[in-house]
Amino acid sequence: MTNLTQTLSDQGVTHPDVRRSNLGLALRHLRDHGPRSRATLAADLGMTRSTVSTLVSELIERRLLTDGPLVQNAVGRPSTAVELDGRSVCGIGAEINVNHVSTMALDLRGDVVEERKLALDARSLDAALVLGHLADLVRETVACLDERGASTVGLTVGVAGLYDQTRDVLTHGPNLGWYDVPVGTILRSDLGGTFPVVVDNEGNLAAAAEVSPGDPGRQDILVLHGEIGVGGGIVSGGRLLRGSHGYAGEFGHMIVEPGGRQCGCGRQGCWETVSGLRALLEMAADPDDPIRNPAMALDDRLAEINRRAHLSDARTLQALEDVGVWVGIGAAILANALNPAAIVLTGYYAAVGHHMRSAVERELRAGVLAPDSGGTRVELSTLGFSAAVRGGATASLESVFADPTQVPRRAAVAGAVV
């Protein structure tokens, strides 16, 4: 092993694996650190310039990179930067919600290319019919991407409920009224059998959307996602912690008040009974108040709550304070266990969070054993209610960064992926 002229095959490492791994390394580096010249990329990755040139050429042939603007190097003349090519490859995310199904296509740079949404009442429809509607949206999205000359690498679907990834079955979807539905199998069959489909809990995908590649402050985070139900995800070292069956992140059913309020799950004192959207609405308004009308768009109802809070309406402010305290109490339980760099509030928490934040931070400081909340920051997501569908699209794209050779070279592109 000390002979420095040994070739790779003597080392027992096969060429295609090394090539794939190096292509992925270069692509991720440009995603995480932005456009740069081949010379800088070579220096960053500790590779020779000729190796990097070969890698970059192949990634350009696969339409994953493109030549960008001129940049000044540390020494010598300016040279052309390479950057991710946003035009050619997209990942699709989707969401199955009580009130709608939706899709989003993101390009390699993370920019939104396509969004579709179909309002429906999932509870009153057969699961197969709802999934049929979603498959239609996916087909329309793929057709639209095809027209733009972009190919699709796969679909990742977020669903509200317990998704057993070992069996690929939604075991328990109380909000949808779905039990033991093989969502992945049905969608794969609807989409023609060869389309790559992954299904995951929507809270997990919303969490994945909050990880910023290359940002050290967004690699160990706890994402709390508030809607009627409360869930989220744990990201450790940049990777989503899914648990042994994919059931991790069911924060809403932590019992925070033994003997407390009745939860839809049949237990008492679950965190979502005091921190979910219903708790806020019931405290903030009488039953006939428009903000409690489920027929009104949620964004409008939350905007109205913000408007009232801004006008210092006492009942609204008290409700936000009370819910904020409970959010902080549950957040402190999780922060004692996980010591995240940040707790990111998503869903309705993000929409009205600027009025709850001080209560959350106060309870976090009070409830976390480590000094200064263990260094955990409280942040509001800027992704709105599209976090889960965006996280799905990001997850779909992840396979390209893991193995760029799955995207065909330029000559072979037409119709090759989908």
Add this chain to the structure above:
Amino acid sequence: MTNLTQTLSDQGVTHPDVRRSNLGLALRHLRDHGPRSRATLAADLGMTRSTVSTLVSELIERRLLTDGPLVQNAVGRPSTAVELDGRSVCGIGAEINVNHVSTMALDLRGDVVEERKLALDARSLDAALVLGHLADLVRETVACLDERGASTVGLTVGVAGLYDQTRDVLTHGPNLGWYDVPVGTILRSDLGGTFPVVVDNEGNLAAAAEVSPGDPGRQDILVLHGEIGVGGGIVSGGRLLRGSHGYAGEFGHMIVEPGGRQCGCGRQGCWETVSGLRALLEMAADPDDPIRNPAMALDDRLAEINRRAHLSDARTLQALEDVGVWVGIGAAILANALNPAAIVLTGYYAAVGHHMRSAVERELRAGVLAPDSGGTRVELSTLGFSAAVRGGATASLESVFADPTQVPRRAAVAGAVV
């Protein structure tokens, strides 16, 4: 990149890195899957036989592997198996506890080579003095290992309290009465400055000790460690989750009963007030009962509790049941968040756990949203109170598996490491 005769240096990968990585791969494979012939090892790792022979020769030269018994291959004649060499390299773990300091040396196979323990009353002594006693134990251990011809790769120390790994300081050690003590710096200075010392929370190390290399059922586990305080650790994908400052695993201070019992930390309703050893002892016996006498060895007191439970003493059984219920309630909170494959009970939980287990499992089923507790098993540790010190020794050895070249070749061994 398509030229199959390219050499490694053309690929921009430097030889020493590849060699180190392959040496570590081979060593870990033999640790995780047991002794096997060079031919089997080559097949397992997808390397050529000549590559594996070279790797094995180097690992034997570094005294990390040794030739073992003859084994029958799938085809051909029997051949010699290689296995981890337990004689030459050891890692040291240590623990600083209220009542003692202790050390344990493990060889590469995970077998105990040396154990030392010094009883002392840490609260009545200066921190520097306690650490001086620990440094003495470490020096004695190293000398003893030297005599056997074994070298030491490092020391990992478990301490009860909040250890800020970013600053290398015990910020908060209420049981020891230590605050802002730079434990790592003091020990490094005591040990001569070049000895590798890492300090970690004892619950984290107890958790690391429960990960069984190569066992898929022990890669995603939640370890709950019960003493007077309650802590533990989260293992995800075989790696300990430390959190952003190393404060993860402070389970004992999750508030499970708002407005409940006063905790030593100043809060009310912390989990350890109802699930820690003190709660059990106070329920199980009057103040003058010998099992509540802190001067008696803990093992003896727990043995007495087991004896009474075995004789169906009603008060003892009720106390174990009541504490088991609370252990289960807290375990369910964490299982909803983490969905571990197993919850491993360590410390006093392991000692009396066969009397608490049914209560823990019942509350887990009741409190976890996912069906059948999300598949989470409840297991009792078999490591006893030495789990933390064993986890420390395992952590020290981890550096050898990450980079076997840090252990010198045979000719250069004498006095080279310590």
